[in-house]
Amino acid sequence: MGALYLALLHHPVYDKNGAVVTTAVTNMDVHDIGRLSRTFAVHAFYVATPVPTLRRLVQRIIDHWETGPGSTYNATRKDALALVRLAHDLDTVVADVEREAGRLPRLVATSARDGERRLSFAALRRSLRDDGRPALLVFGTGWGLTDEVLARADDVLEPIRGVGDYNHLSVRSAAAIILDRLRSDR
Numbered sequence: 001m002g003a004l005y006l007a008l009l010h011h012p013v014y015d016k017n018g019a020v021v022t023t024a025v026t027n028m029d030v031h032d033i034g035r036l037s038r039t040f041a042v043h044a045f046y047v048a049t050p051v052p053t054l055r056r057l058v059q060r061i062i063d064h065w066e067t068g069p070g071s072t073y074n075a076t077r078k079d080a081l082a083l084v085r086l087a088h089d090l091d092t093v094v095a096d097v098e099r100e101a102g103r104l105p106r107l108v109a110t111s112a113r114d115g116e117r118r119l120s121f122a123a124l125r126r127s128l129r130d131d132g133r134p135a136l137l138v139f140g141t142g143w144g145l146t147d148e149v150l151a152r153a154d155d156v157l158e159p160i161r162g163v164g165d166y167n168h169l170s171v172r173s174a175a176a177i178i179l180d181r182l183r184s185d186r
Helices: 027-039 052-066 075-081 090-101 121-130 147-152 171-183
Strands: 004-009 044-048 084-087 106-109 135-140
Touching (some): 004 090, 004 171, 027 075, 027 084, 044 090, 052 075, 052 084, 084 090, 121 135, 135 171
Parallel strands (some): 004 044, 004 135, 044 084
């Protein structure tokens, strides 16, 4: 089975008006997606932001749980946060995964928007099981990954569809649903 990596991009993403922006890092995203990554056997979870202050914030969160007071307060959180890695941008993440895995990862973007080419959850699940190539699942913040990032991806995963016309999950919720669909046979 190929290794699964996650990346949470904070740039380039869209804001609600369609402008390309850099979004803030949230403590909850780092914690919750780190815990999801540990629960669903993700190899590593990258938080990518070009903003040095935000990278320092993420490093402080990691340090608190790995070596600070949090390391003895909650050992399971320490295990989960050990999977979190910092990166400047998507290129840095891809290079790190390639260096570690020995192969260029399959880049799979996520999007709540419909589009022409969308990979089904079942097809990606089969690929993760049968293909030895590492996969990098890329999540966006704000109002989603830019068209440039989607075009760069090898595949774009089909969107999660609710039962109504409202379709704006938090990235933490989307990551949980997607990882459950990819890692289980349900």
